[in-house]
Amino acid sequence: MESITFKDVDSNVPIDLNVILADQYETRDIHKVKVFVAILKDKKSISPAIRSLAKLFPIPKDLIHLKRVRNNQQSDTNEIIICKECETSVDQIERKLANSIDYTDLKIVSVPNGPPFNRWQFEKASKLWPVNFFENKEITQRLDGTCISLNDRWTIDSIMRDLVKRSMENNYRDFGAIVDSNFNVLVICGDHIDRHPLRHCPMNLIDLISSLQGGGSWYKKDNQENQSIDGPLSLIMTTDHDPDAYLCTGYDVYLTREPCIMCSMGLLHSRIKRIFFLEEQIKSTTRLKDGCPNDLALSRMKLHTNPDINHRFDVWRVKLKNDC
Template sequence: MSVEIEPPVKKAKTFANEDDYCNKIIDKCIEDIKNSQKNLEPVLSDDFQKSIPLIKVFVGIIKDPKDLSRTVLMLNEKIPLKELQHLKRIRKKEVILCPTNFIIGMSSIQQYIECNVEELKDTFQYFKELDVPLSPPKVKQQFKEWNKIWSCNFHPNVYLEKLVSGNFFAPTELNLHRTYMEIAFEVSRWYILHLNLNTNEDDVFRNINSAVIVDPTTQSVVAVSFDNRDANPLQHSSMLAIDNVAKTQNGGVWSTEDINPDRTLSGISEELLNYLKPRYPSVRFGARKFISKCDISSDEYNGNPSDGPYLCTGYYAYLIREPCVMCSMALVHARVKRIFFCFDNMFDGALKSKSKLHTISSLNHHFEVFTGFL
């Protein structure tokens, strides 16, 4: 006898379901983001870390201090320091001669000097090996540390100093960033309920991800998205967000159930927009009017500074979770200006946890990355 087992009936969730566990977690995250007193932290390249990369050099102690300037002039001409330009060549009676690996194949530094700058063969009393900073200091704090080892040349960069100050964003800016991150959580909540997803605490902290793309010049939310990798392995939230931005520019390859007839609002589903607007009455939604290359090349186009940009040029992306390599590269290609994320992604995060893609100098576009919402 066969027994028919009825499939479990999924309990429909509603926005009013206050007991829902996931709802509560999202509420807590939003509350914590709202009440946070911390400034956001930039994710900077490893060059900003405190440990000093060192290189071994030969230093010559000069016999007669009167010979110092002549000696340095000759050394600069015959044995330039090239990659070590940030180092001052002289410290009292000591002169940096060259990195120790320069003398490979020779018996001593004396022989190397005799071969390369014969005029200086009797200039030095003795030689020693020293560790000196390999790279230039980036900020004042590093400059102080580097100088304890060897005197360096340094020109402070006002912007970098502000970045590392721990006080980068003014309170009004911080409130805006927090609001957009809250919206990312609201987008997740809406999708979880809208798609009737079964979620638990782990999902909120490890799996769910939403993106909010903001045009900071108009302070307007241009597009949002919710991770859909279960249905399509490419549809991570950042990838979908970029596609949704493209929809505001007559593009986009992934279909959406309800493309908004108003193109500038086509980066956000209409139903979701109706959910978000009353919750964030002071937030603007929609992209600037898109002008295509054809329009720009037409005779009638006069050029309007309010016209929208190419893909995400100048835009900010707010992500619940640190993006993976694929998403991070897509955000590079899309020319995003800044990325803000809430949770580290220890599994495959490409902007802090596993690598710092935005600090690779050979890439042709670089965005800034901030975290520390919670």
């Protein structure tokens, strides 16, 4: 599958953001299927042919994204789709079309096998055959990156570089932060897998947020006044929060490592809004254990695009252009 390379809004911004969407939105590949096409005698034959074929050869559901007629500018002819090549033979078509439509010849052409989900696919599919395209503006803005402003990109870059610095200062431990919609950093935390194998960075972050809201399992509420909990690895940056908030609803999480399946599901259940993770993971030559395993839960498995989950969130891969 050919992948899409996304261009930054401004080449001067020291960060690249690549959205991770479901495969049908990211691919530029166009799958084809062969169909029988009749070359109509003239333009006057189009309307009667459409009416006749609606009864004789109804368009199947998997081809409703195609327009039935096209004007072939190369041959200056009008062509109309009859049916898939695999469904019948030329002899059967000719018998059915006898005295039904006015055409000069039959031929086989390749057409797009599925509907286009983005503009790139639409432009490529249209070269094969005219297609119906209903553009999803939100998807388009994610693909071209315009949903994140220039100022927001600078802020994202600043937050991510701070996490990289903290990771390097703590033996390359995985680090992360949870940020509200105004880019206020609420909590910062590293992983604690040396204390418990399930205490990955994202799980610690969720627990810290929970402690802000009166819950939490690992961090005691009465320690919030100290701001720094459990040493330099865990920081509650503010005690101001929405008392009616549910965990991470409406918040973003920034991570120096792609979250594993367990952490991704934890973030999903906490109702996270967006996940930003560093594309090039920081590798340690001295640390014996890493945090989240590299199971590619979001970048390859694309857990967040699974139609059976009950919450949707955006996932962005972050690449810092300059070495930290």
